[in-house]
């Protein structure tokens with residue numbers, strides 16, 4: 001029974017990271033760009049264009065930088081929440097980093113070369 005549960009959870013996990021055709025939902029992307037700073041720790045919430053769980057991995061991995069304590073992108077809402085130490089990293093650097101791995105965001109357009117190298121199903125409709 002344990003094995004069955006394990007298989008089921010893997011199957012659900014795979015569905016979660018697989019790419020759906022989300023071109024219809026792309027049209028309703030809400031543009032958000034908001035930052036709250038408290039005691040030198042900022043929480044920025046902004047829009048990052050993308051498709052799926054693989055995009056989420058690429059975007060979040062790119063933000064494993066000194067000073068960033070949390071980066072959580074949601075493939076449905078296309079919104080990322082980043083917590084960071086403002087003495088170590090700036091919002092501008094964060095948004096440039098996301099663009100450098102190919103993702104359009106509220107401030108910067110994703111680098112074309114990085115976009116071209118994205119997995120087929122990650123080639124989201126650009127902003």
Ligand SMILES: [Cu+2]
Nearest residue numbers: 052054055122
């Ligand atoms: Cu993707």
